[in-house]
Amino acid sequence: MCKHSVLILALLSVSTTAMAQSATPTADSPTAWQQVCGDRADKLNITGGERDTYMRECVSGERLDSKPAPETSAKPANK
Numbered sequence: 727m728c729k730h731s732v733l734i735l736a737l738l739s740v741s742t743t744a745m746a747q748s749a750t751p752t753a754d755s756p757t758a759w760q761q762v763c764g765d766r767a768d769k770l771n772i773t774g775g776e777r778d779t780y781m782r783e784c785v786s787g788e789r790l791d792s793k794p795a796p797e798t799s800a801k802p803a804n805k
Contacts (some may be wrong), residue, residue: 732757734767740770744754759784759785759789760781760785762784762788763780763784763785764781766784767780767781
């Protein structure tokens, strides 16, 4: 694993308290996610290429996390 990947993973594991303090945009508002992730990157003093990578990963992850979970219709197996 390259050092950038380790850095990204460490930064993405920011405490849930800090994430809860920011407004929660909807999954279909990428501009709002850019703002939220940009604010986090500013607080963490992420710059340059690392910031670009952080922003891509952060926005993608936040959009996925904000989507409702699909309903499962799987039936339990009969034994």
